[in-house]
Amino acid sequence: MSQPKRARESRISRTAAMSLMVLLAIYFLLPVYFLIVASTKPQADLVSTFGLWFSHFDIVHNLKTLFTVRDGVFGRWAVNSVVYAVLGAAVGTLISALCGYALAKFRFRGRNFLFSVILGGVLVPSTALALPLFLLFSAAGLVDTYWAVFLPSIVSPFGVYLARIFASAAVPDELIESARLDGAGEFRTFFSVSFKLMTPSLVTIFLFQFVGIWNNFFLPLVMLQQEKLFPITLGLYEWNGQSSRVSLLQGSVITGSLVSIVPLIILFLLLQRFWRTGLAAGSLK
Amino acid sequence: MTDEKSGRRRRLRGGGPRAGTIAAFLTPFYLPFLLFYLVPVGYALWQSFRVVRRTGGQFGHAYTTFGGFDQYLQVFRNAEFGGSLGRIALFGIVQVPVMLFVALIMALLLDTPLLRAKGFFRIAAFMPYAVPGVIAAIMWSFLYSPQLSPVVDLLNGIGVSPDFLGPGTVLWSAANISTWCWTGYNMLIMFSALQSIPPELYEAAKIDGASNWAIAWRIKVPIIAPSIILTTVFSIIGTLQLYSEPAVLRQISSNISSTYTPNMLAYAVASGNNYQQAAAISVTIAVITFVLSFGFLKLTAKRAGL
Structure with missing residues (x-):
């Protein structure tokens, strides 16, 4: 192939590749852009003005409405989501770390079996468990309580899977051995030596579990009756169902949706490299 | 101590x-x-x-x-169960390949020197992962709604009047929401696998004059086959669990019944306090999920010689 022909061809493929990616980026960003524009508009303008451009910039008023309508129940939902996600992910990360570390670093009988049970668990989607959990929790009288959403959320087989990979990679056996020779107990070794070495990977585990709980919808839908226990996802779903009758709620559904995704998008932009670690580990066979 | x-x-x-x-x-x-x-x-x-x-x-x-297998017989005799299963089978057969193909193309392009602003494209595609499925469905339902949607406005402007919520289209409107949510996630899994291929593996082919295209399809894709298989299995599992997208669209479209997907059926039956029947539906979905995902793994493992 002659040089000029090759150069022209690569210019064409470069343009084609860029155009395709730009189109796809528009596709991915469009709904969020629409949401940002819509949450700045007064209710009446939602229908009467073009959706992809600003009219009256009224976001402060919309936020005020969002947090005061229906006795300010949205604020309660936001707090619930934060509590479910932060506490659930924190407890979940800790127990995943302990378990993954033990599976990676201690030799004992039944270790492979215990690990393959976890691999099986990774393949079980949380939606599939929600109804069986409901049956069990209603027998135990736990339905419609904070516990009904919180307790199942702390279990993350994927977290243990990641913790095991990260523990084998980040904590050298010699270090554990020398801590043992110094007379340190296993828990002291874990919290004072291994935990620090594993910290970056624990952030990854925390993030994945945080997003999983924050985005959870089916479990709270199945478990909760009382509005004051709802996370944001379930609350907005209920409002969205009522907004065809109560048109005042439509604006609050839009502003509320924006409020619910902003913290996650920020978290995700700030902590990009941790996501990549987790996804790379997920792609290993 | x-x-x-x-x-x-x-x-x-x-x-x-x-x-x-x-x-x-x-x-x-x-x-x-x-x-x-x-x-x-x-x-x-x-x-x-x-x-x-x-x-x-x-x-x-x-x-x-x-009651022995009574509940299961009832599940299989239930026309709504068959209907919901057929619906998501159609959904999965179209949506999963389309989504994974787009994800693969994006991952391959991001792995070539053809693009600028790669970081931006990666973030744009992965951003929907940070959006809860229900919220994504609510956002898209605004874009489908004839009163609110700027997309409908634009299409009307060029003489097309789309109905995203009609009996023949609403399934694909739901499929679009799933695609929007998960393409970037799958793309990043494939991209991470591509990044871990040592460049020496295709340097020789490059010197021999192989095009980027040939390197991508003959060398890179076969190497990342395990990741593609993994994303396929996760997508099959996800499709069988489909709930929030159709449930949200149901709030604005009369073309989605309360038993539109197997999971919606299970939820509807459980809401009617028929827990035993709901349990049998849940178990049946789980068994189908298990058989399909392991069947797919076995099939591809044999063909890919893994």
């Missing part, structure tokens, strides 16, 4: 902590895992073999008893 004696005894046994210590590390995870993963599955299985009977006539009091 440990006294001399037990320390020495441990070392004599070949090092490593005692069984009690190991259990203390494992129990905080395995106990909730048992209670909130395994026991519910067992309980649902048990429930699915129970039936509600009545003593005497219609006014007798109800009691549950062993």
